Amino acid sequence: MTRLLLVRHGQTLxxxxxxxxxxxxxxLSDTGRExxxxxxxxxxxxxxxxxxSSDLKRALETAEILAAPHWLTVKEVPELREIHFGVWEGLTFKEIxxxxxxxxxxxxxxxxxxxIPEGETFEELKERAYGAILRLVAKHPSDTIIVVTHGGTIRTIICSLLDIDLNHAFHIRQNNGALNIIEFYEGYGVLTLLNDTSHLDCQESR
Known part of the structure; x- marks a missing residue:
């Protein structure tokens, strides 16, 4: 059994x-690092x-913080990047x-x-991201591994796992710093934890 600890990166400004x-x-912002x-x-x-980790800095820094207690070096996987938002990148929700x-x-x-003009679709994101996940799982047939990536990317991975129409991806919440756990048994995946941020409770109470 492969145990996949799938993490959304910490918050950015x-x-x-x-x-x-x-x-x-x-x-990452200071909040994201915490x-x-x-x-x-x-x-x-x-x-x-x-x-x-995705090779983008917000995910990579999160992964390095998670890897430190285990004395591990983070391995970058560009296929785990967030969706390319094309001409929307840098714009706020209101501006869009x-x-x-x-x-x-x-x-x-x-x-x-x-x-999105100059961007990609969720279907394209799913193809590159879920394919990368399956390759990592095959590489670690009896291990626990941590994968740090992005909100949209995680949504497509979960949709792929559960055979959910990608047009319903926004019905899946992914908060910054959230933990998801998927257990793979000979390639058959079971989602055992979704969007868990209980470890952040002490941060929110400050």
Whole structure:
């Protein structure tokens, strides 16, 4: 059995103000680093064989914080990047609504196939990301591994696992610093934990 600890990166300043990041390489905020440290504390007792990450800095820094207690070096997997938002990258939700209202409405309804100009579809994201996950699982048939990636990417992975129509991806919540757990038995995946942020409770109470 492969135990996949699937993590969304910590918060960035762009997350905080609802600015679309995609492939734009935005750093973690201080809040995001603290989220990663709290999750690292939670996972410190796990017997982790490897830590993998999207090659974008917000995911990579999160992964490095999680890897430190296990004395592991993070391995970058570019296929685990967030969806490419094309011309929307760097814009806030409000700006997108003002400049691209019709396209935005279609994209929120049909993200599987509607393409943002100069960007990609959720179907394309799913193909590259879930394929990468299956390769990592095959590489670690009896291990626990950590994979740090992005909100949209995790949504497509979960949709692929559960055979959910990608057009329903936005019905799956993924908070910054969230932990998901998938157990793979000879390639058959079972989702055992979804969007768990209980390790952040002490942060929220400050």
């Amino acid at each position: 762009w997350n905080h103000i609802s600015r679309y990041q995609g492939h734009t390489d935005v750093l 989220q990663a440290r709290l999750l690292a504390r939670r996972l410190a007792a796990e017997k982790v064989a490897a830590v993998y 609504q003002e400049k691209y209202r019709d396209l935005a409405e279609r994209w929120y309804q049909y993200p599987a196939t509607v393409r």
